[in-house]
Amino acid sequence: MNKTPPVDLQTLLKQPTPDANGCFGPYGGQAVPPHLKAIMDDIAQAYLAIRQTTAYQDELMALYSHYVGRPSPIYHAKRLSAHCGGQAEIYLKREDLNHTGAHKINHALGEALLAKHMGKTKVIAETGAGQHGVAMATACALVGLPCEIHMGAVDIQKEHPNVTKMKILGATLISVETGTRTLKDAVDSAFEEYLKDPQNFFYAIGSVVGPHPFPMMVRDFQSIIGREAREQFLALKGALPDCVVACVGGGSNAMGMFSGFLTDLAVRLVGVEPSGRGLGLGEHAATLTYGKPGTMHGFHSYMLQDEAGEPQPVYSIASGLDYPSVGPEHSYLKDLGRAEYHAQDDAACLDAFMSLSRLEGIIPALESAHAIAWVMQAARDATPGTRFLVNLSGRGDKDADFVAERLGL
Numbered sequence: 029m030n031k032t033p034p035v036d037l038q039t040l041l042k043q044p045t046p047d048a049n050g051c052f053g054p055y056g057g058q059a060v061p062p063h064l065k066a067i068m069d070d071i072a073q074a075y076l077a078i079r080q081t082t083a084y085q086d087e088l089m090a091l092y093s094h095y096v097g098r099p100s101p102i103y104h105a106k107r108l109s110a111h112c113g114g115q116a117e118i119y120l121k122r123e124d125l126n127h128t129g130a131h132k133i134n135h136a137l138g139e140a141l142l143a144k145h146m147g148k149t150k151v152i153a154e155t156g157a158g159q160h161g162v163a164m165a166t167a168c169a170l171v172g173l174p175c176e177i178h179m180g181a182v183d184i185q186k187e188h189p190n191v192t193k194m195k196i197l198g199a200t201l202i203s204v205e206t207g208t209r210t211l212k213d214a215v216d217s218a219f220e221e222y223l224k225d226p227q228n229f230f231y232a233i234g235s236v237v238g239p240h241p242f243p244m245m246v247r248d249f250q251s252i253i254g255r256e257a258r259e260q261f262l263a264l265k266g267a268l269p270d271c272v273v274a275c276v277g278g279g280s281n282a283m284g285m286f287s288g289f290l291t292d293l294a295v296r297l298v299g300v301e302p303s304g305r306g307l308g309l310g311e312h313a314a315t316l317t318y319g320k321p322g323t324m325h326g327f328h329s330y331m332l333q334d335e336a337g338e339p340q341p342v343y344s345i346a347s348g349l350d351y352p353s354v355g356p357e358h359s360y361l362k363d364l365g366r367a368e369y370h371a372q373d374d375a376a377c378l379d380a381f382m383s384l385s386r387l388e389g390i391i392p393a394l395e396s397a398h399a400i401a402w403v404m405q406a407a408r409d410a411t412p413g414t415r416f417l418v419n420l421s422g423r424g425d426k427d428a429d430f431v432a433e434r435l436g437l
């Protein structure tokens with residue numbers, strides 16, 4: 029961070045975001061046709077009204093405690109800290125201990141409850157690796173709403189355990205046979221279904237991306253992570269962490285964590301993206317690190333794009349991180365110099381995955397292992413006494429077989 033923050037950064041960050049147009053500085057917004065804009069505005073209005081009500085607030089908070097198991101603990105990873113030279117302290121926010129094993133349940137419950145309070149009759153979602161699909165299927169089973177998950181036929185083959193879970197949970201699975209039969213085609217298919225009856229259907233986006241109000245809503249649902257973490261850390265250490273770290277795919281777990289510390293300017297905020305297996309076209313998904321501003325999927329943000337402005341193909345060993353754009357609030361925080369973004373590759377991710385497993389008995393999701401990888405390097409170079417707080421976004425059950433095979437265990 030060699031940029032001097034503008035004098036009014038603190039004031040700027042205290043203003044509620046996004047603005048009335050759904051923008052975070054120059055990013056975000058609603059890059060959609062007028063009839064869709066009207067629908068998005070309806071959702072925004074309904075959300076802003078419902079979130080004020082105690083009925084909604086109380087129901088969501090009760091589910092967070094009694095169903096998800098919140099607050100998730102903060103854990104001092106002493107053996108990992110010692111392994112990294114011992115001068116720095118590494119703490120983990122254990123979102124991996126949530127029901128269903130990751131942070132995604134936080135926004136899935138928020139969205140499902142919102143759909144119910146709005147009187148919707150069906151929730152529609154797309155899923156790539158199946159994590160968002162399982163979280164939505166879980167939340168819909170709980171609130172008693174039909175759930176329809178669109179998933180590329182190729183992904184259905186690859187992600188068998190998640191497909192089985194969604195079926196057991198009662199979701200209708202739509203196998204998408206168009207295009208490359210992966211995530212992007214699933215988004216198109218889900219959206220097409222949604223447009224058949226947007227009055228009665230609810231489209232549940234799985235990260236802080238898409239047109240306004242989704243980046244705001246999903247951030248608000250995930251902000252429970254940052255609120256808890258700040259309070260817990262103060263209670264535990266009597267001070268704030270020096271540096272807060274999270275992996276960034278679409279950016280929801282990172283935004284949830286960062287939101288708790290935004291105006292604490294002494295706390296360094298670090299997002300970690302996947303540099304995959306190289307920096308060539310289609311070999312990584314480090315959007316904020318190597319992309320430039322552009323528009324896709326209804327919003328403006330940093331984006332990995334070709335000359336024509338089309339999304340580039342992306343890759344990461346962690347399928348939850350391979351998205352060619354990123355939440356608009358992250359783009360804003362990057363330009364302001366409030367948050368910094370770094371990349372870690374597949375090899376570093378695998379090393380962190382094994383280190384956390386063998387030093388702490390915690391098997392992380394491959395997504396979260398990117399954040400661990402960055403902190404393992406940073407801890408070695410840190411001044412003595414530096415305290416890092418890493419958001420452990422999910423557990424690695426889903427990745428265990430893959431890693432074992434890859435490493436020949």
Ligand SMILES: *Cc1c(COP(=O)(O)O)cnc(C)c1O
Binds near residue numbers: 277282349395
């Ligand atoms: C989906 C997922 C991610 C990436 O999504 P974000 O919106 O960037 O948080 C990270 N970790 C886990 C465990 C996931 O399932």
